[in-house]
Amino acid sequence: TWQHQDAELLQNVDLGVPRMEPAWLMEVLGVMPLNAADFAISTGPAGGQELWLTAVSDNPDGSSVRRVIKVDTVSGLIREHAIYDQDRTLLVRASVSGHKSVGGHLLPREVALDFPQMQTQLTLRFGPVETNCRLPENLWMMPVNREVEVVDLGNHIRAELRRRGQAVPQSRPN
Secondary structure, eight states: OOOGGGGGGGGGSOOSSOOOOHHHHHHHHTOSOOOGGGOEEEEOSTTOOEEEEEEEEEOTTSOEEEEEEEEETTTOOEEEEEEEETTOOEEEEEEEEOOEEETTEEEOSEEEEEEGGGTEEEEEEOOOOOTTOOOOGGGGSOOOOTTSOOOOHHHHHHHHHHHTTOOOOOOOOO
């Protein structure tokens, strides 16, 4: 299990799995609007038909990252989101395709995520999207399986930090 308020604990441990900010993923999926004031617009490589939207932001550890969104000027569709570190090393790329109109918004039906430093790729494919649908209440309940141990990852990370003699951040209330 994982509590949202424990999210910053992830900075303290190398999980060996790709990480990404949930807000960035919501931008990639097209369900969270972009803040135009955060981005500068430039043209892509000469001869190409792209506009690049670029934003620089700071991470909690003091490093900075550059987000680049590539927009096809012919179709008007976003084709790629990418995040680079301060040394211009690609951290993650999301190629989006198969856009469909949902509630008046064009959302990608396929998102191919590439984490080059981890040599990991992940493709998300979405079937029909239903907006404002009713979901059964039990969807949010933890499945019961007596053969699987339930572990609170926040508490697990805190215990590991204590074992190493490191400072343990307190969880923030919801």
